[in-house]
Amino acid sequence: MAKGAPAKDPRFRRFRTAAYGLYIAVVSVFSVLLIYSIFRSVLQMSPRPPRGVEKQLTPRECVDALEGLWRRLDDQRRTFTDHHPARGVDAEFSRFRIGWMKDLRDLQARCAVDSRNRKALRSLFHTLENVQARYMTHAVQFAGEVGPEIDQLQEDFRAARNEAQGR
Numbered sequence: 445m446a447k448g449a450p451a452k453d454p455r456f457r458r459f460r461t462a463a464y465g466l467y468i469a470v471v472s473v474f475s476v477l478l479i480y481s482i483f484r485s486v487l488q489m490s491p492r493p494p495r496g497v498e499k500q501l502t503p504r505e506c507v508d509a510l511e512g513l514w515r516r517l518d519d520q521r522r523t524f525t526d527h528h529p530a531r532g533v534d535a536e537f538s539r540f541r542i543g544w545m546k547d548l549r550d551l552q553a554r555c556a557v558d559s560r561n562r563k564a565l566r567s568l569f570h571t572l573e574n575v576q577a578r579y580m581t582h583a584v585q586f587a588g589e590v591g592p593e594i595d596q597l598q599e600d601f602r603a604a605r606n607e608a609q610g611r
Contacts, residue, residue, distance in 0.1 A: 488542060492549060499554065506555035506565055513548060514572060520544075521579050528598070530591035537583035541576070548573065 452460070501509070520540050527533045548569070557566040 489538075490545070500556050501551075501554045503555075503562060503565055506551065507568070509551050509555075510568055510572060513544065513551065514575075517544060517572075517576055517579060521582070524583065524586050525594065528595075530594040530598075531587050533591055534584045534587035537580060541580060544576070548576075 520537065524530070524533050524537075527536060552569055555565060555569075556562065557569050
């Protein structure tokens with residue numbers, strides 16, 4: 445028959461209590477810092493529209509400004525293949541996205557999209573935001589799946605060019 449676990453030595457009870465207390469304190473501090481970091485990141489990545497806008501734009505001005513935001517967004521997407529290293533596309537796009545979303549929220553506030561007579565404008569804002577979300581997903585997938593292959597391909601091109609120049 446197997447022996448049971450030895451009884452805990454009462455002389456070390458204070459040490460065990462201190463060790464458990466220290467463990468719980470360290471894990472608690474780490475958890476609080478992690479949760480704070482996540483909340484801060486989410487708030488930074490999702491800016492809210494500003495309050496108290498001074499001048500409301502006309503629908504035509506809003507559409508023109510949205511077209512400008514769309515062009516900026518699409519131009520940034522087109523740079524995915526030009527980014528070196530390609531694995532960093534997602535980080536670069538995330539930095540771009542923060543400023544872009546802030547500009548979108550500012551424009552959204554100035555365009556008064558919650559007005560009843562601006563239904564088409566509200567739909568346009570919603571669609572543009574959905575496209576931006578898809579581009580973000582594309583950037584992450586590109587950096588993780590295609591990026592390493594592109595980086596390797598570019599490295600192979602450099603090696604082949606260097607070898608060809610040496611001959």
